[in-house]
Amino acid sequence: MTLNEKKEFVYELKAVKKDHNLKGFEKNTAEHVVFGEVYQKQHYLILTPDFDSNELSRSLVSFLEKSPKPVSVDLNSFLDLVPESRHASLLNVVVSALEYVEVTPFSLKSKVEPKNIHNLVVDAKYHDLIAKLQVIAQSQTITRTLQDTPANLMTPGDFEERIKELFKDLPEVKVSVLYRKDLEAKGMNAHVGVGKAAVSDKAQPRLVVVEYNNNPDTDEKYAFVGKGVCFDSGGYNVKTGSHMRWMKFDMSGSAIVSMTVRALALNKEKVNVVAVCPLVLNLLAPEGQKPDDIIKSYNGKTIELDNTDAEGRLILADALTYAVRDLKASKLFDIATLTGAMIFALGDTYSGVWATNNDIWNEVVVAADYAGELVWRLPFHNDFLKMLNSNVADIANSVTDPRGGSSRAACFLKEFTEGVPYAHFDIAITADVGHKGTGVMLRTFYRIAQNQKFN
Structure with a gap:
């Protein structure tokens, strides 16, 4: 994953709660998430009003694994859904989810399909914290490789x-x-x-x-x-x-x-x-x-x-x-x-x-x-x-x-x-x-x- 204050890719993912006004969007309902598209560029991860960290993780992984192209993830929109006291926890979950879908831990296949590398868009004040969270996520990837x-x-x-x-x-x-x-x-x-x-x-x-x-x-x-x-x-x-x-x-x-x-x-x-x-x-x-x-x-x-x-x-x-x-x-x-x-x-x-x-x-x-x-x-x-x-x-x-x-x-x-x-x-x-x-x-x-x- 890359980290910026502006989006890198045309395809962008934002998070909203289920009661948000999404008129004009075509919706396909999954277990915890609704996907919406407009002009094939803007995607919304729609979470239940009282979503927890596990729901967020599963929904985000599900979306990113299905995405055919790299996505700029608007982390600011995710942070807007929770009080500031939960920001670090939410970022932890999002960073781990991206690491999970971007890396193939172990393979001896002759040909390994390349995976999309996504882009995190968030205010600069969070960059140091995210750098630490990336260390945790990378250690989890090494764990999966050992496993x-x-x-x-x-x-x-x-x-x-x-x-x-x-x-x-x-x-x-x-x-x-x-x-x-x-x-x-x-x-x-x-x-x-x-x-x-x-x-x-x-x-x-x-x-x-x-x-x-x-x-x-x-x-x-x-x-x-x-x-x-x-x-x-x-x-x-x-x-x-x-x-x-x-x-x-x-x-x-x-x-x-x-x-x-x-x-x-x-x-x-x-x-x-x-x-x-x-x-x-x-x-x-x-x-x-x-x-x-x-x-x-x-x-x-x-x-x-x-x-x-x-x-x-x-x-x-x-x-x-x-x-x-x-x-x-x-x-x-x-x-x-x-x-x-x-x-x-x-x-x-x-x-x-x-x-x-x-x-x-x-x-x-x-x-x-x-x-x-x-x-x-x-x-x-x-x-x-x-x-x-x-x-x-x-x-x-x-x-x-x-x-x-x-x-x-x-x-x-x-x-x-x-x-x-x-x-x-x-x-x-x-x-x-x-x-x-x-x-x-x-x-x-x-x-x-x-x-x-x-x-």
Whole structure:
């Protein structure tokens, strides 16, 4: 996208509310938007009177994806629809929408169709803010690229290399790696166990930590822990073919949290944050772990394996404990493509969130509203935890009972947070839509971290 105070292209898009007088315009009604044309040059995005950020994002993406030509987007007309207190939030949504439609994140096609590069028209006073928002949007695009990359090109070792490359020009960010031998020495057996079937060096489990400390005035440090299963076959509880397809997206959490830190560092936000990325391949091999095995986690709890396909919670368990004990996190946020049951709970519209108290939930919902991303709170409850009782270990990683599967997984993870305020995000369905990565919740995580200084 380009940024100007005057329009670059003949085709122009303005925003109006539905009650605006649009006599003489030909209208075609979509879910949230009406398109109007006059002389094939002037387009209007017509929003409902009480539109929210998510409606705006979906409507704008829908319009721009269908537009045959580059468009000058009159941002001033969008800003006129909301009070000044909402201007930054609205601009965040618009800039992200344009980045989303303008960039093809990953493709090895012989011929990639060029996409339209649109033009933002807005008063100069907003240019500095938009430059920051473009950094966030570009980090979300990199997230989508990491997500879309196939597993043969995105092993744990490949992910590590990409992270080091992306942060090499940011000396204020510390990137460190715990390799398999380091994880074993620390007793992070839940993490190592999932990756035991790995053969090559690049396939071996590892923990990539990306730390950015830029607020010496507070002891607050937010840890964002992201599931990083670079491919999930299910292990000995092997997935069927249709369920194994698209398992390249099972590392979405690690991509999201690492690129959140990148955006924060590039924009020099005054925050203390760390991304924790437990990386593995969950494959089959004689050395792989099996149902009925018992492993001892980093925090000392023993875990009985009911199902090797409930692997994400195992690597997250050790990573959460590491974030508390070794990195001294004051608050924990994890994000994972964790449970397929989310499709029945929230579909691909909302991401599910579990929060240990109302304060941390309020941080989440305020940030998500600002970012234009939809979240829905789901319950931690001891009834779900009791379902994970084991006869031979402190806890089981799963049970065959289908009831409350997503909440049960969340309760499992909470056992490894050591009382630190905690929010768990399950993006099993929202991480990719139409088999394309979305980078969902990156903007929300950025805003959560950005608000740290006000807490």
